[in-house]
Amino acid sequence: MQNVVVIGSGCAGWTAALYAARAGLQPLVLTGTQPGGLLTTTTIVENFPGFPEGVDGFELMSRMQKQAERFGARASFGTVETADLSRSPFMLTVDGEPVETRTVIIATGASHRHLGLTSEHKLENKGVTYCATCDGALPVFRNQPLVVVGGGDSACEEATYLTRFGSVVYLIHRRDTLRASKIMAERTLANPKIKPVWDSVVTEVLDVQQDKVTGVRVKNVKTNVESVIDCAGVFVAIGHVPNTQIFKGQIDLDENGYVIPKHGASTNVPGVFVAGDCADHVYRQAITAAGMGCAAAIEAERYLATMSQ
Ligand SMILES: Cc1cc2nc3c(=O)[nH]c(=O)nc-3n(C[C@H](O)[C@H](O)[C@H](O)COP(=O)(O)OP(=O)(O)OC[C@H]3O[C@@H](n4cnc5c(N)ncnc54)[C@H](O)[C@@H]3O)c2cc1C
Structure with missing residues (x-):
């Protein structure tokens, strides 16, 4: 049984993992087919704070992963095929294998058309x-x-x-x-x-x-x-498709498929949180995705604390 499963390994996913790991929750990060997320497809990132000379996108994501792993986050190369969020604990199918978890952080990003x-x-x-x-x-x-x-x-x-x-x-x-x-x-x-x-x-x-x-x-x-x-x-600039199809019918999505966050990083399902471009059709930046990942992990930590009371 997992405490926190982070679905996605972009800026949102690894930042959520960093915070959850530092809270001692040993999050499991499912990378999907694009480990490191969208930023690994670009060369120089010039607007991520802390890198005055810019940083290679792949390098930035490797560093985020290492930082989260240092505190106990675990990465698994896997894609979530189905998610049953109607039961507790939640049940995910990851490449055919069942994974049970108390909380889920959806950080699956959005693909550009x-x-x-x-x-x-x-x-x-x-x-x-x-x-x-x-x-x-x-x-x-x-x-x-x-x-x-x-x-x-x-x-x-x-x-x-x-x-x-x-x-x-x-x-x-x-x-x-x-x-x-x-x-x-x-x-x-x-x-x-x-x-x-x-x-x-x-x-x-x-x-x-x-x-x-x-x-x-x-x-x-x-x-x-x-x-x-x-x-x-x-x-x-012909649009984006959020990677949220597997949550349709369970998580509230807008007409374009973006997750509708509630009170920051929560969703309509208690215990399921969201971060990054899959819930953001406005800013779509590495730093905003990372910020949302931080918020989602803090919310997950608080949720788990109330569960254990
Ligand atoms: C070419 C390019 C250049 C960019 N340059 C910049 C820049 O310079 N500065 C900047 O701030 N932003 C930049 N961006 C935008 C930035 O990359 C995104 O805002 C950021 O990556 C969003 O992070 P995310 O974690 O929400 O999603 P993503 O990075 O898209 O990550 C999504 C993750 O979810 C995983 N996933 C999806 N579905 C599943 C599933 N079913 N199961 C498991 N995992 C799944 C994927 O494998 C991936 O790991 C750029 C984007 C592109 C395309």
Whole structure:
């Protein structure tokens, strides 16, 4: 029987594990298929406090793991397939094996939607990115033309943010109006550095041969005419999918699948807590995920203390 099972090994999961471990709870961290979480897919992280020169994403996550393990956290490479949260203790199925636990911290993150292009995949982290806040300030994008793909609030926010760095920001959207809220759309379109490219989809990111982004091939969906836009970076902002499907019907989720936290890091099920991007469609940063992980562990510790009284 486990005291605390942390589902997920990103910033939220390992920070929750650190706090739970220091409280003597020997948490079990289930890594999922991406040990270390999303941050391991990026090179330099420049906005995590405490690293004035920046830190490699993989290195940062290895350090978080080591720090939690030092106090007794245990990592297990496993994916939760089902979760029965209607019984006490809770029952998880991890790669076919049952795991019983008194508390659960859900820290499963959110996956970004991809365009689904081979060239996009090949140039990921070589000019193709999914986070303007994370990567926009990198030297490679400074004073260069940039492309944002999408038409919602996130795409507008990313495009506006990127005007600080890029010479011009092309906002490529498949329709002829933005899906974003009215005020956000108006502000975006009023920005002289943002050039909307309407009714268009990206069909290829250039240039795989050069192993870096030099432009995008776009097709106008109304005329079928193709053209090339030169750029140094492609910021894909077409949404995220929280990894919460296994909790559907048990944990309160919003219409997009994000966990709805209650009183900070709690959920509608007593003993189940949540942290990180799977409950946050607003900030989606390493430091906010870590902060939520801390809160979830403190709540789990308090819950276990009341159980044993
Ligand atoms: C390319 C890129 C660059 C970024 N750069 C920065 C940056 O510079 N600064 C910054 O602050 N943020 C950055 N971010 C955002 C940051 O990575 C996320 O905000 C952060 O990783 C969220 O942490 P998390 O723990 O909530 O989720 P994640 O890091 O997504 O971790 C989720 C974890 O859950 C596990 N999991 C999922 N489902 C299951 C399951 N069923 N069973 C078991 N485990 C499961 C996964 O394997 C993974 O370990 C970047 C993101 C990307 C994609």
